[in-house]
């Protein structure tokens with residue numbers, strides 16, 4: 001059509017008509033890379049069965065598995081602290097236009113408590129990935145390996161896949177790497193460091209991803225890691241970022257999955273043979289009776305899913321938490337995030353301390369030492385104790401009522417512990433952890449900017 005109308009005009013006008021034709025198919029300009037985003041066709045229902053990472057530690061008994069999950073939570077909190085500190089410092093130095101950036105290389109969160117199967121390439125190569133709602137990049141180890149950790153499944157070899165291509169540095173996905181982009185030769189290179197000596201480094205690439213029962217999605221940007229280190233990753237071959245930033249799986253799937261996903265986490269005490277469902281797109285829906293709260297987006301830390309907590313209620317009485325304790329600050333500090341990768345809820349000390357006091361007054365027992373499992377408030381009891389009711393209050397008067405199992409955990413036959421910890425007030429956001437989310441179907445809707453939840457027996461989904 002454009003050609004027809006143009007052909008009737010003078011030559012120089014025709015030239016002007018050609019320009020939009022070329023730029024509208026900018027893919028072809030980068031033909032050397034054969035990189036192309038997938039189409040926007042809706043993929044329908046995708047279901048993925050996630051396994052709890054601690055369940056792999058089959059030789060351990062429950063209290064030992066809990067102990068290692070609590071240990072990982074604490075390590076994750078330090079990673080989140082490092083990540084937040086950096087972003088806050090950066091946002092402050094930008095607003096004050098001073099140049100005293102943290103000289104340390106950027107660290108990411110990149111860890112998690114659940115694993116999912118994913119396959120990359122054509123023909124598909126399966127691997128187990130850590131699911132992380134606290135970081136964005138999707139990555140796997142790639143051949144040829146400069147240095148790789150042992151993974152349980154064969155490593156992905158890009159040269160054997162017909163759908164592999166690298167992503168040009170001019171692409172917005174490469175821009176989204178920010179400080180983690182290390183160069184442009186060969187291709188858009190990245191280095192993701194996780195602050196505990198583990199890292200992945202390689203080339204940002206595009207591939208067909210297969211997730212769930214055979215759903216294939218073309219043109220997903222991922223990190224092809226040729227140099228990787230990290231004991232923490234060795235249960236799988238990489239990671240799937242489910243944060244809110246541009247590089248995450250949910251952001252890249254975008255309108256193909258109606259910009260939403262949901263999960264329903266089984267209890268940490270459930271048997272290892274059971275899995276927790278993760279849904280994308282049309283499968284991510286809650287039937288009647290769900291409650292919704294607005295999500296908050298931070299321009300400083302676009303990766304995190306912030307939720308608008310307003311207070312905590314114990315036995316119907318508001319806990320005496322100073323006003324503003326949970327506010328997300330404009331410099332990126334504070335707030336509360338929801339995270340599947342932190343096992344116990346982490347509260348700013350200004351909230352934790354009065355909550356702990358209130359719980360102690362409500363329970364007629366002398367606290368016991370919980371240091372064996374890394375928890376703070378414990379009681380020597382077989383659990384036959386009447387527990388107070390606990391509710392997290394959110395913006396708009398929406399209450400998240402925690403069943404007893406979602407905040408007190410029977411560590412061993414005679415030790416009952418609060419599945420929450422305090423953190424000194426400062427840069428770290430409070431974190432709504434995964435024990436608190438278990439047996440709730442939780443829906444992250446990025447398009448509507450809402451988080452919805454509904455008590456659900458997850459093994460019935």
Ligand SMILES: *[C@@H]1O[C@H](CO)[C@@H](O)[C@H](O)[C@H]1NC(C)=O
Pocket residue numbers: 047048049212213275
């Ligand atoms: C996930 O688990 C459900 C319920 O156990 C099962 O019906 C389904 O086949 C599983 N799906 C996949 C992709 O493994």
Ligand SMILES: *[C@@H]1O[C@H](CO)[C@@H](O)[C@H](O)[C@H]1NC(C)=O
Pocket residue numbers: 061062063064411412413
């Ligand atoms: C778990 O195993 C450890 C180490 O073997 C042992 O000390 C502990 O008593 C066990 N806990 C339970 C609840 O069986």
